Ligand SMILES: Nc1ncnc2c1ncn2[C@@H]1O[C@H](COP(=O)(O)OP(=O)(O)OP(=O)(O)O)[C@@H](O)[C@H]1O
């Protein structure tokens with residue numbers, strides 16, 4: 007119980023901290039971004055030109071959105087509410103759609119891709135690392151190790167560039183143009199479009215994740231387990247190898263690796279988001295890129311708040327699941 | 339006489355080939371031959387680091403780098419064939435020997451259980467691996483067995499960390515007994531327990547031996563346990579067996595100077611002062627002394643002891659010793 | 668006097684470097700690779716004054732070995748890829764270094780305080796650290812850089828990346844401080860009436876130095892990656908050449924589509940080699956430090 011309470015407090019602190027930092031930056035900013043934005047917004051739409059009342063309304067709206075209206079406390083609380091509800095009004099880029107609407111349209115794409123590839127990478131990497139530890143010193147394991155050391159420190163998005171270059175230009179298997187998704191979600195074309203859109207981004211998250219990061223950490227853990235007394239006891243009992251791998255090795259690797267996943271989720275998520283963008287995948291990454299380049303502050307704030315809250319909550323859930331699986335740590 | 343042999347160990351040379359900062363060889367078992375009989379408790383005693391556990395590993399055929407066997411054989415006479423353990427492949431050992439014929443209670447047994455596995459799964463898996471029975475049946479047998487040995491039934495659902503050290507140790511012993519093997523290798527099965535617990539654990543072993551009439555090879559540095567439980571005892575020093583005798587004879591009339599020193603260091607009832615310790619320290623097995631390995635610490639050291647290792651000879655009936663005091667030159 | 672002693676103990680860092688160089692092959696390879704990249708970066712000092720002008724050279728030219736300007740060819744906007752690369756390396760390393768200096772020292776202070784004081788102080792500091800670790804780094808930096816865009820420069824980028832980097836160092840230093848606190852020499856120093864500050868500087872810090880160095884390397888690695896990430900979105904300082912902005916312009920000009928490999932490969936390969944070099948250095952250091960720690964010094 008105390009653990010749950012602590013972890014919940016931590017979650018709240020995380021979100022508040024990220025939020026407060028943003029708020030402080032907004033307040034401390036020497037340049038008035040609202041003025042910038044109103045100018046930009048008018049340039050995009052041309053709508054409010056010449057109508058001073060409309061201009062004033064726009065100013066008011068943005069001041070409110072960025073919490074620059076009323077007393078300091080009011081500003082803080084107002085901005086907090088918008089931060090938590092992602093309610094940043096209307097996007098400049100896609101007027102008159104609201105930020106919330108655009109995001110909710112793109113979100114499923116991102117969650118599907120990320121959840122799928124992060125989980126696959128995690129599982130693959132752990133299994134491969136554990137198996138490699140059993141063949142420590144063999145050529146195969148040395149090769150894998152060399153590949154892992156090369157991939158490990160490289161961010162997904164840098165690896166993605168290499169992959170783009172390889173697959174789209176040198177061996178043109180996949181097109182990098184935005185994929186057109188057919189309306190009918192039960193058609194074969196729909197599936198093939200999804201496949202087209204997802205393969206490269208998924209690969210560029212799975213390959214470095216599985217072969218680099220998770221492989222290395224799992225192998226290190228597995229090598230430790232090999233020298234544990236309980237593993238040696240399992241061996242002298244003459245238990246089948248598959249059982250040793252499953253119940254003695256993987257099960258004991260899994261626990262610390264869930265914690266590692268929770269700790270690194272933020273980093274993985276950020277990297278993966280950029281990867282999406284590189285491949286023109288119709289998710290949040292690409293949207294973020296467009297929003298940044300259009301100076302669409304409401305949309306950027308929306309995507310970023312969502313990412314922060316989403317990742318923090320996902321890590322929170324992982325941390326609560328962990329004790330359920332590890333018999334040694336019970337809520338206490 | 340070999341009719342009733344449970345295990346015949348011939349001239350084993352083995353040790354650790356360590357590659358770290360160059361390479362060295364730790365000569366942990368040197369020319370060891372033993373004949374262990376059916377239905378006896380055979381003790382092996384010696385200071386820490388003298389190679390007791392290594393000898394057990396070799397007997398069992400659990401050879402993992404850096405452990406290597408240079409020479410020698412371990413013969414296991416079964417009903418219809420004689421199995422030479424060291425010439426089998428590990429797969430064959432696993433299929434034919436391990437836990438079916440020989441089971442092992444490893445050293446430090448209170449900490450050898452997989453922390454993420456329930457006790458019942460330990461029983462079920464070992465029975466499925468060696469007894470060819472279904473999971474449900476295995477489960478019933480395990481519960482029944484625990485009941486018979488007087489262990490509380492609910493431990494079956496526990497994880498190791500929820501149990502006391504003594505309980506875990508008894509469960510590891512139970513795991514070694516459940517398949518009713520002919521031979522049990524027990525490496526310090528009661529060390530690190532308090533006296534009461536120790537009694538319980540040893541009783542469990544002794545009782546099962548009496549009912550199953552099988553063989554126990556009992557390794558411990560605690561001579562009191564040998565005196566209490568064992569039929570015969572071998573004394574090991576720096577990788578070599580220096581004396582073998584029935585435990586009665588060994589404790590009443592020890593021959594080897596090392597054995598005498600060991601016994602002299604034991605506390606006795608009514609002691610006024612501390613007993614004298616053993617002088618000197620055991621040799622480094624990566625560079626053991628030439629000749630008799632005990633000579634640097636021996637009060638009876640002669641010239642020949644420095645150059646030629648003495649042979650193990652039968653000085654008395656059933657009493658073997660490896661020392662020039664008894665073999666003459 | 669104390670300061671002098673503390674300084675001389677800090678100079679042990681060179682001793683550590685020398686010994687690790689001997690000890691670890693990984694470290695050696697990484698170190699040499701890093702020196703090579705650094706040398707390339709330092710070459711930026713010799714760049715001709717016209718290096719920063721656009722369209723000074725023919726556009727999109729393949730490498731020619733006739734002059735050093737053309738040795739890596741030219742960009743789509745008529746600049747020498749070679750000189751741009753040298754400046755990019757230098758600026759990326761500056762960002763990395765600024766970040767490492769800020770983040771690792773904040774981490775050092777917090778980690779030491781938490782580890783040494785223990786109790787409520789430790790709990791509070793660790794709570795803050797853990798809360799920070801759970802903030803996804805990239806989204807937060809994106810937001811901050813976006814807001815600060817009007818005034819952003821190399822140092823500010825470094826500061827922003829520090830905000831997401833320091834907790835990792837803090838965690839590591841705390842763990843080390845905890846394990847060292849148990850050791851005998853600390854207790855005897857405490858018994859002899861040394862002040863906490865003195866103990867930290869004279870007794871603890873020298874033992875943590877190696878780990879601090881590892882943190883610095885790891886943070887640099889992270890910072891270089893983070894800058895590239897920001898640049899992908901156009902959120903780095905686009906007027907300045909960094910490895911990140913180089914890639915941004917490559918994307919912008921569709922250099923890959925036009926198969927201008929001589930423009931694509933240098934920054935991408937440099938990045939990959941730089942990542943590997945720093946990782947090997949850090950891995951080598953850790954290998955060197957860990958067994959000694961286990962052996963209880
Ligand atoms: N894995 C290993 N690698 C290298 N040397 C080893 C290894 N295991 C044991 N040794 C060495 O072999 C020698 C014999 O060890 P062994 O474990 O057989 O002793 P022991 O008699 O069982 O001692 P203890 O009473 O402490 O269990 C010792 O010198 C030990 O240091």
Ligand SMILES: [Mg+2]
Pocket residue numbers: 390391392445525
């Ligand atoms: Mg032993």
